[in-house]
Amino acid sequence: xxxxxxxxxxxxxxxxxxxxxxxxxxxxxxxxxxxxxxxxxxxxxxxxxxxxxxxxxxxxxxxxxxxxxxxxxxxxxxxxxxxxxxxxxxxxxxxxxxxxxxxxxxxxxxxxxx
Amino acid sequence: xxxxxxxxxxxxxxxxxxxxxxxxxxxxxxxxxxxxxxxxxxxxxxxxxxxxxxxxxxxxxxxxxxxxxxxxxxxxxxxxxxxxxxxxxxxxxxxxxxxxxxxxxxxxxxxxxxx
Numbered sequence: 001x002x003x004x005x006x007x008x009x010x011x012x013x014x015x016x017x018x019x020x021x022x023x024x025x026x027x028x029x030x031x032x033x034x035x036x037x038x039x040x041x042x043x044x045x046x047x048x049x050x051x052x053x054x055x056x057x058x059x060x061x062x063x064x065x066x067x068x069x070x071x072x073x074x075x076x077x078x079x080x081x082x083x084x085x086x087x088x089x090x091x092x093x094x095x096x097x098x099x100x101x102x103x104x105x106x107x108x109x110x111x112x113x114x
Numbered sequence: 115x116x117x118x119x120x121x122x123x124x125x126x127x128x129x130x131x132x133x134x135x136x137x138x139x140x141x142x143x144x145x146x147x148x149x150x151x152x153x154x155x156x157x158x159x160x161x162x163x164x165x166x167x168x169x170x171x172x173x174x175x176x177x178x179x180x181x182x183x184x185x186x187x188x189x190x191x192x193x194x195x196x197x198x199x200x201x202x203x204x205x206x207x208x209x210x211x212x213x214x215x216x217x218x219x220x221x222x223x224x225x226x227x228x229x
Contacts (some may be wrong), residue, residue: 027178031215042120042204042220043158050215088158099165100146100208100216106157 002026006089006105018076020108022089025070032065033102034074035088043088047073074109078080084112116141128229133178133192135224137205140186145207147188149180150220152202155156164188165210166209200228 003025009010012018024032029051037045049056049063049072056063076083086107093103117140127133139145146165147202160173162180170180181189187196188205202225206218 033217035220040223040225042222043206043218045217045219048215050219076192090218098146098210099163099171100148100164100210100218101160102218104158 002091002093002103004089004091004103004105006108008106009109009111011109011111011113012079014079014081016079016114018074018083020087020089020110021076022072022074023070023106024072024089024091024103025101026091026093026095027070028093028095029070029091031077032063032072033090033092034063035090035104037107039084039085042114043100046087047065050066051112066073079110079112081112081114084110116131116207116219118219118221119207120203120224122224123222124225124227125226127195129197130194132225133190133195133199135190135203135205135226137188137190138186139207139223142186142207142209144185144210146210146216147182148206148208149188149190150206152204152223154201158204162190165223175179177227195228199227202226 033048034046037043060077064073088107089105090102146162149161164182204223205221208216208218
């Protein structure tokens, strides 16, 4: 079945760049998403990329997609302490039909040290 | 614009008591609706989803049930809570459509503690 994997933890210094990685198995993925979850809160949609794109940039966020290797990454430039959170990668698939079901990774906890 | 509301934000219940968590969406029609559970701040487990009124699909066998009595209302229930039902419950919605960009949008969650 479909699977999405992420490393569990990443620690960076304030001002450095953070790169959070994700791999997925479903070759029929259409859209791939990045969500941010701050402590005690719901998930906030950060950005997404369509599967026929290689890169998408949105202010400090850069998403890179390597469809051949089924690898997705989220780069946060000039990481701030407010970026400390859990980051989830998720994929949608044409096999989901009209259910809108997404497959989520386990989440990467980003710790930003001052 | 669309909004999603979940309540209560926090709930402490004794083992064996009933449960009802409510989720409502505003500003859209005929959304897909989802209930997730997140244990100890980790990954999301999809519990139920619904593509229409009265249409509920269960993803995992469990002590919980879901209902969708109205188009934009999704309710998570239990007749008798277990200790293992503790967790952070998240409701989400998405626009229905096939092959299109369908991100899910999440509520603020309910922290459920069973004593």
